[in-house]
Amino acid sequence: MTLIHLRDAPHDDEWQRRPATHDFGRLAVNGLPGEPPYVQPLHFAYDAERGEAVTHLARPNPLRRAVEAHPEVLLSVVDDYAYVPGPWQAEPGTPPEHGVPTSLYASVRLRCRAHVVDDPARKAALLDRQVGHFRPEGGSARAAAGEAPYGGPLSGIRGLRLEVTGVRAKFKYAGKRSEAVRERIAAGLADRDGARDAEARAHVLRRRPA
Numbered sequence: 001m002t003l004i005h006l007r008d009a010p011h012d013d014e015w016q017r018r019p020a021t022h023d024f025g026r027l028a029v030n031g032l033p034g035e036p037p038y039v040q041p042l043h044f045a046y047d048a049e050r051g052e053a054v055t056h057l058a059r060p061n062p063l064r065r066a067v068e069a070h071p072e073v074l075l076s077v078v079d080d081y082a083y084v085p086g087p088w089q090a091e092p093g094t095p096p097e098h099g100v101p102t103s104l105y106a107s108v109r110l111r112c113r114a115h116v117v118d119d120p121a122r123k124a125a126l127l128d129r130q131v132g133h134f135r136p137e138g139g140s141a142r143a144a145a146g147e148a149p150y151g152g153p154l155s156g157i158r159g160l161r162l163e164v165t166g167v168r169a170k171f172k173y174a175g176k177r178s179e180a181v182r183e184r185i186a187a188g189l190a191d192r193d194g195a196r197d198a199e200a201r202a203h204v205l206r207r208r209p210a
Helices: 014-021 062-069 120-134 179-192 197-206
Strands: 024-029 038-043 045-047 052-058 072-084 102-117 157-172
Touching: 014 072, 014 102, 014 157, 024 062, 038 052, 038 062, 045 120, 052 102, 052 120, 062 102, 072 179, 072 197, 102 120, 102 197, 120 157, 179 197
Parallel strands: none
Antiparallel strands: 024 038, 024 072, 045 052, 052 157, 072 102, 102 157
16 A cells, blocks of 8 residues: 555546556566465556556466456556655755655556456457557557467467556655755756656646645
C-alpha cells in the first residue's frame, strides 16, 4: 500500500497518461506456496476505454503459473523521477546543509484481475493490439494462428489481459514546500538538466499547492 497525501493525489484523470505513454512497467504477482512475490518487467499496452492492459509472457515463464494461481495482480509504473539534494530543500533562513534530500516521481499502480489467454485466435488478436500500440504507423505483419510469420511463435507465448479493478496514483513533486523552495528546486533541475529533470521540473511548476 502506498502512502498518498492529498497534495500528491492526481488531478482529475492525469494518472491515465502515465500507463498510456509510459508503457513499460513491472507486474507483481503473489508467489507460489513457499516462494516470495514474483516481479516481471515488461512492455504492455494500456487501453483507457476498455479499462485494461494487454501483454504476454513466454510459455515457460514461472510467473504464468503464479498468475493462474493468484489472478489478483499489480501493474506498476514509475515515471518522471528525479533526485533532489538536501540544500535545494532548505527553507529560507535555514542552513543549506540542514535541507533534507528527497525523490520526486509520478507513480501509478493498477490493481488488476489477470486473464491468461491461450486460445490461438484470441492470442493473435491480443498480440496485434500490443504491437499496434508500439507501431501505430504499421509495417508489421498481423498475427494469425498457423500462418507465417507469427503462427509458429504464438504457441510459445501466453497472452495476458489485465482487467483494471483499482488505481492508486501519486505525484510527489514538493507539494508541501514553500514557493521559495519550489522555485529553487525548479531552478536546480533546470541547471542540472539530467535525465528526466525537465519532466520533473514541469510537474513542480504545474502542480502548485492549493
